[in-house]
Amino acid sequence: MKPKILTTLPGYTRDLFFADLVAGVTVAMVALPLSLAIAIASGADPATGLVTAIVAGFLISAMGGSRVQIGGPTGAFIVVVFGVIAEHGYDGLVLATLMAGVILMVAGWLRAGNLITWIPEPVINGFTIGIAVIIATSQLQNLLGIGLDEVPAEFFEKLAVLFDARDGVSGAALAVGLVTMALIIVLRRIAPKFPGLIVAVGVTSAVVALGALPVDTIQSRFGDLPRGLPMPALPEISLARLAELLPSAIVIAFLAAVESLLSAMVADRMIGGAHRPNAEVLAQGVANIGSALFGGLPATGAIARTATNVRAGGRTPVAGIVHALTILVVMLVAAPLAGYMAMPALAGLLILTAWNMSEPHKWGGYLRERPSDRFLLVLTMVLTVVADLTVAIGVGVAIGLALRLRRRKVPPSDWSTPDR
Numbered sequence: 001m002k003p004k005i006l007t008t009l010p011g012y013t014r015d016l017f018f019a020d021l022v023a024g025v026t027v028a029m030v031a032l033p034l035s036l037a038i039a040i041a042s043g044a045d046p047a048t049g050l051v052t053a054i055v056a057g058f059l060i061s062a063m064g065g066s067r068v069q070i071g072g073p074t075g076a077f078i079v080v081v082f083g084v085i086a087e088h089g090y091d092g093l094v095l096a097t098l099m100a101g102v103i104l105m106v107a108g109w110l111r112a113g114n115l116i117t118w119i120p121e122p123v124i125n126g127f128t129i130g131i132a133v134i135i136a137t138s139q140l141q142n143l144l145g146i147g148l149d150e151v152p153a154e155f156f157e158k159l160a161v162l163f164d165a166r167d168g169v170s171g172a173a174l175a176v177g178l179v180t181m182a183l184i185i186v187l188r189r190i191a192p193k194f195p196g197l198i199v200a201v202g203v204t205s206a207v208v209a210l211g212a213l214p215v216d217t218i219q220s221r222f223g224d225l226p227r228g229l230p231m232p233a234l235p236e237i238s239l240a241r242l243a244e245l246l247p248s249a250i251v252i253a254f255l256a257a258v259e260s261l262l263s264a265m266v267a268d269r270m271i272g273g274a275h276r277p278n279a280e281v282l283a284q285g286v287a288n289i290g291s292a293l294f295g296g297l298p299a300t301g302a303i304a305r306t307a308t309n310v311r312a313g314g315r316t317p318v319a320g321i322v323h324a325l326t327i328l329v330v331m332l333v334a335a336p337l338a339g340y341m342a343m344p345a346l347a348g349l350l351i352l353t354a355w356n357m358s359e360p361h362k363w364g365g366y367l368r369e370r371p372s373d374r375f376l377l378v379l380t381m382v383l384t385v386v387a388d389l390t391v392a393i394g395v396g397v398a399i400g401l402a403l404r405l406r407r408r409k410v411p412p413s414d415w416s417t418p419d420r
Contacts, residue, residue: 001108001279003063008316016315023314024322027070029195030308031057032327034353036218036338037346038073039297041138042081044090046218047226048297049073054229054328056287056299061320064283065113065276066264070305070320071287073297075353076259077252079134079389081297084248086153092245095235098292099242099249104256104285113277116261120400122377124258125359125366127392129377130384132358135350142347145173145215155385172213177344180204181352193311201349205342218346219339227335229328232293251390252298256284260301270310304356372403 031053039049053072060071084093107113137158141151146168152158180200187196208215218225264275284300291299309319330338366377376399383392 001282002276003279003283003317004065004067004276005062005317008067008318012316012318017318019313020316020319021322023309023312023319025326026193026195026312027305027309027314027319027323028326028330029198031070031072031302031305031323032330032338033197033201033341033346033349034305035073035327036341037350037353038075038078040218040222040343040346041075041078041135041350042073042297043085044081044093044297046222048295050225050327050331051229051294052291052296052299054324054331055294055296056291057327058321058324059287059290060260060283060299060301061317061324062283063279063286064260064264064301064317064320065279066267066301066306067273067275067316068267068271068306068309068314068319069260069264069275069280069301069317070309070323071260071284071299071301072305074259074300074302075135075350075357076128076131076255076300077298078138079131079384080248080251080255082138082153083388084245088245088248091235092241092248093297094292094295095237095241096245096248096252097288097296097298098235099245100252100256100298101285101288101290101292103249103253104281104288106285107253107257108278108280108282108285111278113257113261113279113281116258116277118401118404119258119397120373120376120404122366122369122373123380123393123396123400124262125362126377126380126396127384127389129358130381130392131389132354133381133385135354135357139347139350139354142216142343143174143177143351145170145344170214173215173342173344176204176208176213176215176342177348177351180342180345181348184349184352195308197349201341201345204345205340208342208345209340216343217339218341218343219336221343225331225335225339227332229331230295233295234293247390251393252288254393256288256298256300257281259303260284263301263303263306266303267306267310270307271315304353376400376403 035049035053036046039046057072084096140162146165151161183200184196260280261277264280268275287299380392380396
């Protein structure tokens with residue numbers, strides 16, 4: 001249960017601090033556009049993404065059980081957050097996030113971190129691919145520049161509405177989105193340690209601003225970003241409200257625990273370390289409570305940002321703290337500049353994020369798995385896309401555990417941790 005920062009600070013050197021400083025600033029440049037894009041895709045104000053990256057990112061690094069974990073808002077939450085806001089309002093999301101934080105703290109105290117090994121891998125892969133599909137389709141409107149006041153949340157209805165509005169596609173918006181995606185891919189290949197996300201989004205957004213192109217930006221759609229954190233406050237709490245939001249809180253807690261522990265496992269392989277799962281779950285609880293008090297989004301360990309941290313040289317939780325403080329400085333000093341980010345550029349960024357989430361390089365391996373595992377993956381994916389994430393996780397875990405009990409005499413296969 002001991003936070004990793006208490007283990008790493010004794011013997012901390014100037015060279016380690018310099019490496020963590022460079023890595024933290026690098027990750028912040030990656031996290032900044034992602035945090036804004038995830039908040040917008042979730043149906044929230046873009047500033048809430050920055051608040052979450054600052055508050056939750058700081059707490060996850062300061063109290064977590066991993067040396068290099070980077071926390072903040074992630075794509076895995078977009079689906080559930082969008083649904084909670086649509087049904088219960090943003091205040092309902094804040095309360096659900098607060099409840100999820102309490103659930104995670106209790107789970108950490110009960111040392112439930114190791115229970116991740118009981119969640120069937122096809123279920124995790126299935127709902128991850130399903131979430132990726134939903135994220136990608138949710139960004140088609142912004143990528144194509146289609147001006148619709150409202151787009152249905154239901155998957156097939158959304159595609160039908162977008163198809164009917166195909167005559168409204170903006171060539172300028174589509175070009176900005178595609179060029180942003182191309183720049184991100186090229187920069188990742190030629191300079192993997194370079195913060196290519198912020199450069200790609202910044203370049204195309206600058207072209208939009210200087211060329212006065214008819215393309216939506218964060219500022220034109222949402223107004224100016226605030227220059228600072230809001231004051232902490234509790235949401236309205238009642239027994240009826242708690243009971244109403246409990247299922248959403250459980251899903252948020254589940255996703256936060258699974259994503260953070262998977263991310264910590266990936267980080268362990270990259271640095272040759274070992275994380276403390278119960279300390280990590282406890283830290284996720286504290287971070288989500290902190291994020292909720294400041295009006296932020298649900299948070300968890302972010303696999304892509306954690307990997308970026310490791311590649312940039314981060315080796316202790318100080319890098320994650322630097323990442324959070326860097327975003328805070330940007331919010332205090334350069335919030336107006338962030339408002340110029342073009343919506344199609346952020347849409348292209350999220351579509352690439354969704355593609356990476358789905359881990360296409362592993363699809364061939366999925367086809368070689370047992371028929372029951374393939375069925376479980378496809379079932380979870382389909383339920384995530386066409387039904388509901390809560391239903392998908394519940395049905396997938398129940399069937400997966402039943403299958404595991406059925407073949408309990410067969411040695412379990414090794415876990416294959418994601419590289420997204």
